[in-house]
Amino acid sequence: MIATPLFLTVIAASVVLAAPSLTTSGCDISNAEISLPSGLPPPTSPPSYISVAIGVQNYTCADTGAYTSAGAVAELFDISCLLGTPAFDHIQDLAFNIWKALPSKVTAEKVIELLHLAKTPAILGQHYFITNPITGSGLSPKWDFTSQGATKGNPNAFVVGARSGGVPAPTGPQDVDWLFLTGVQGQLADQIYRVDTRGGQPPATCTPGSAPISVKYASKYWLFGGSIHQS
Numbered sequence: 001m002i003a004t005p006l007f008l009t010v011i012a013a014s015v016v017l018a019a020p021s022l023t024t025s026g027c028d029i030s031n032a033e034i035s036l037p038s039g040l041p042p043p044t045s046p047p048s049y050i051s052v053a054i055g056v057q058n059y060t061c062a063d064t065g066a067y068t069s070a071g072a073v074a075e076l077f078d079i080s081c082l083l084g085t086p087a088f089d090h091i092q093d094l095a096f097n098i099w100k101a102l103p104s105k106v107t108a109e110k111v112i113e114l115l116h117l118a119k120t121p122a123i124l125g126q127h128y129f130i131t132n133p134i135t136g137s138g139l140s141p142k143w144d145f146t147s148q149g150a151t152k153g154n155p156n157a158f159v160v161g162a163r164s165g166g167v168p169a170p171t172g173p174q175d176v177d178w179l180f181l182t183g184v185q186g187q188l189a190d191q192i193y194r195v196d197t198r199g200g201q202p203p204a205t206c207t208p209g210s211a212p213i214s215v216k217y218a219s220k221y222w223l224f225g226g227s228i229h230q231s
């Protein structure tokens, strides 16, 4: 049998992300408090999911020679059971370092596919973009938990968000903005926050006509409210 180093790396990544506390998911988060910088409004509903995500931010090169955002795709892992442990504050660094260390030819989709093969119980779902369901044009972010875990098979276990606020990452310009989004469709959440971001920023300039790029990132996503809760 030929086990490629690549495959082993991905399995190692999934084991690290899954172990040890992440193998148990669905811990009580009702008392969890998100810490937000000034500029992001506090949530108005109780927390429903707390996750760490790895994925890519996509960009297209505009005629002005600057990259503009063109969606993202990411995989979300339950970190509810890390609450109150030292690992909670640093999990996005661990996730980002593993993700960055994988060769660039290993796409987020490939990692997601392999993680699903490993049936990691801590996977909550996926984050990706769809055509804005309200206006029918432009892209809207979606968090989709319909194919994983406790919410698998529930067609309403998703939320489509609209950006309601954002601030530069407190950690510096190399990290994508922290965001506050409001749910506009689906029953998974009423409010979504992207915080503790790592990476994901495009180069400052591009050559007009050049191909779209994908930049690796990690972050936490906190979901609040909604009617589909984990515990």
Ligand SMILES: *[C@@H]1O[C@H](CO)[C@@H](O)[C@H](O)[C@H]1NC(C)=O
Pocket (backbone or CB within 6 Å): 056, 057, 058, 070, 071, 072, 073, 107, 109, 128, 129, 214
């Ligand atoms: C982002 O790029 C990845 C490839 O890196 C692609 O699979 C995905 O569909 C893209 N998503 C969007 C919204 O463009």
